[in-house]
Structure formats: C-alpha cells, structure tokens
Amino acid sequence: MKTIAPPVVLCVHDLACLGRAGMGAVVPVLATMGFQPVPVPTAVLSSHTGGLGEPVRMNAAGYASQALAGYKELGLEVSCVFAGYLPDDSSRAAAAQAFEQWPAALKLLDPAMADNGKLYQGMEDAVEPIRQLAARADLVLPNLTEACLLLNEPVPEGPVTPDWACALADRLRESLNTGVVVTGLPMGKNIGVCAAGRTAFLVQKPRLACSFPGTGDLFAAVLAGSLMRGNALSAAADMAAEFVWQAISHTGPAADTRLGVWYEPLLGRLAPVREG
Template identity: 45%
Template sequence: MSNAPKTVLCIHDLPGFGRAGLSVIVPVLSALGAQAVAVPTAVLSTHTGGLGTPAKLANPGYGPAALEHYRRLGLRFDCIYSGYLADASQAKLVEQAMDLWPDALTVVDPVMGDHGRMYRGLAPEMVPAMYTLCSRASLILPNTTEAALLLGDPMPGVTGEAELHTAQAQAQRLTRICPRVLITGVAAGRGIACVGADRATGESLVRTPMVPKSFHGTGDIFGAVLVGRLLQGNVLPAAAQAAAVFVADCLKATPDEADERLGVWLESVLPQLMQNPE
C-alpha cells in the first residue's frame, strides 16, 4: 500500500520510568505518522542517569530472534534507528538488521559518553564496535565526546565558540567514516548548535536557544523527530531544525522546578507533531 505508514526498526534501551530511550522514541515516531517497531537492547526499571541502580532484564538471544521473526514475517523497514547498546556485541545486532534490510535508511546514535567521558558500564571495546557500525550507517548523530571517541581524539574540554569550531572540524573528519554526520548538543555562544557535514554537499549548521538545564532523554526525542521528519521527505537541515524546535518546546512545557532526571514533559507537546505533519 503506497500510503502505508513508514516503518522504523528502533534498536534502543527501554527504561520504564524516566523519559528516555524507547519510552519517548515510540510515541514521537507514532505522532509523526511512522510505525515504530521496538527491539530493546535492555529493559530497565529506570534510565541510568542518577535514579539509583535500575532493575535490568537482558536476554542476549532476544534481539537476533526478533529480527529473524520479522524476516520470516516478510516485514519491510524504511529506517533502522539505533541508540544505546548495552555491550559491544549488540553492534552486531544492528549490523544484522542492516544486512536483512539493506535498502533501509540507517541512522546510528553512537551512545557512548558525554561531557568528556565515557558512560559508566561501557567497556572500551564499545568504541571500535561503534566505529564499525557507524561506517555502515547512512547518518550518525554523535555529540562532541562521542565524535572524539570515534576519531581517536583527546576528550573535548572546550566550550563556547571554541567547541563549535571543534565540532565543525570533527564533523568534516567523520564524513570519512559515514557519508552524513550531525553532531548534536554543541555549545555555540548563547545557543546550542547541531553541526552537520555531508560528504557530497558540505556542512550545515542549526542553532537553537541555550537552555539552563540539561534533561535526560532530550537527545532521544531529538533523534526520533529527526528520523520522522526525514521519512516525511525533509532534507537533513530542515529535519534537524524541526527536531530542535520540538525539543525546545518540550523544555518550555517543563516547569523550572522539575527534576531533570525525569526528563521533559513531552506529553502535552506531542500533539504539535500531528498538527504540523511537514
């Protein structure tokens, strides 16, 4: 059916409480008219950012079995979108999906660290595994820390316009690995920038207002809106702008006194995605 919803295979973690991972990606994609098919890399009682040690449900055989089931069903995916991977072996799971659905748009958020350090619980072998995965993607969405890890650079310690210049250089160098790159969450004066580079056409820059607090899960919301808008036919800079605006609107809807560990209050803002289909 030509008018059937686009279908996205979402390979991310699923936290029960705390708006992050699949708990925000699935509703955002649904609001944008895409069918999200979730393959959890880990099922957690909460996300891992300051809410104590979560209960964890992990079955290493689930992911490959799920993909094989989808293959037997004859499913077709328009996009494969991956994020947090619990260990390096799960990069092979995403590559397996790429092999099964070679025509899909492949978007990899190489979740490995932030603020100049790797996330706790990730082993060093995650870096080469993620490098290999990124080399097979259509588009990657690292932050400056993850870009440095992929490039083998020292961890970033600069902020402001210096961070912007660093990100622009990182994005250009990363196009040697992946044809399209969008570095997210870059400090740029009084704003936040997304710095893009395209192996074929050059770079793009999207600036958004600086926000005083950093909430968990906003990167997942940004990525989901970006993917949804790309599937609607938007070019990358326009999709990135739409994603940044939606995250900013979620932040505006979240009270100043809200606990940033619990994520932004996106529930009241989701209807905007349905009201503005393109």
C-alpha cells in the same frame, strides 16, 4: 480494498521503564509523526541510567537477534532501522544484523556511549565496535563527546566556535564515509547542532539553565521522522533542534529533571497535516 500501513521503523534501542529516554521518547514521537515503530529492546531497564540510581536490568541477550530474524521471515517491510543504546556485543551484532537484513532501509545510528567527556559505565570497550557499525550507517548522530571518541580526539573543555564545530563534523563524515549530525555543542550562550552531509551547516538555540536526560533520543527521533517525510538534512536538524528546545522550555521549573522533559503536550505539533 488494498490496505495501507504506516512505514515501519525498527527501533533497536533500550527500553527504560522510568524516565523519558530511549524508547520512552523514540516510540511516541515516531508514532505521532505517522510511522509504525517496532521496538526491538537491546536492554530492559527499570529506569534510565541518568540519575535514578542503579537500574534493575532484565537479561535480554539473544532476544533482539531472534526477533529480527522472525520479522524477516514474516516478510516485514522496513523503511528505517533506528539503532540507539547498544550496551553489549549481542546488541551491537543485532544492529548490524538489522542493517544487513534491510539494506534499502534508512540506517540511523545514535552511538549512545558517552557524554560530558566520559564513557558511560560498561561502555569502556564499545568505541571500536560502534565505530565499525557507524561506518555501515547512512547517518550517525553523536553528541560532542561521542564524536571526539569516534575520531580518537580529545574532548574540548570549553565553548567551541562554529568553524571548529563544522570542521569536526566534516572530519567525522570523512572518517566514517557517512552523514553526520553532532549534537550538544557548547557555544557560549547557545547550544549547537552541526550536520555534515554534502556540506556542513550549523543550527544554534539559546542555552537553557537546566539539562535533562533523553533529549538526545528525542532529537534523534524527530530528525528520523522528518527525514522519512522527505525533508533535507538541514531542515530535519532544524526541526528536531526546535522541538527539543520547545520541550525543555515548556517543562515546569519544579519538574524533577531526572524524569526528562515534558514533551507529551507538544506531540501534536509533529503530527502530519491531513487534507480534507
């Protein structure tokens, strides 16, 4: 009997052991959606960096590159390379290596390097290397700050209009020559996501009073899974935005926001529908 395995997604991302961010969000989502996530840690942290103090870091230099070479030697078939937090030259080289080793795979890059108008600590020299890597991806998923950095443009201080958001996404798509989804767009009472493939389109959700770390990772994971199911970029972006909005809405008002959204009770909504 021929065995059937779920499509493999290489997750070249950080492993934050406390807090629902990085692989803590990506791996459960992709597994629930019917794929086989293969974690390739670019950094191992005691917690994410969004408000839980300075994390303890395990030196993982060189691991990702060696692991990828080992998977290639095994003949592992990879359907998607999902690259996220790449904190140093070694991890960025590993992401480029994965893109090169599996050229037919869907290549996604979440250029996790900045938010709220500022670069993350330690990412001061990351913009140009990540810009070069982004140009090799099939789809790039920056937040507003990251999109402006990739374009070398100032980050707007207030709400943006739909026309401005679509123009930004189009400029980034043309600059990188790849598909783009820009997240975290402030639009007054709404928060927006603007995607630019062949054309630009906008998804808006009501802005909620609280914010959580890891929601960008959650969005990217649902989007990746939806695309791998064969959905159009517009449908995938809408599905991902809705799931993140529902997860935030279902997180208890007394929740410690530093630990991320309580998405786990909603995972069943992402599971594939099985016939029979």
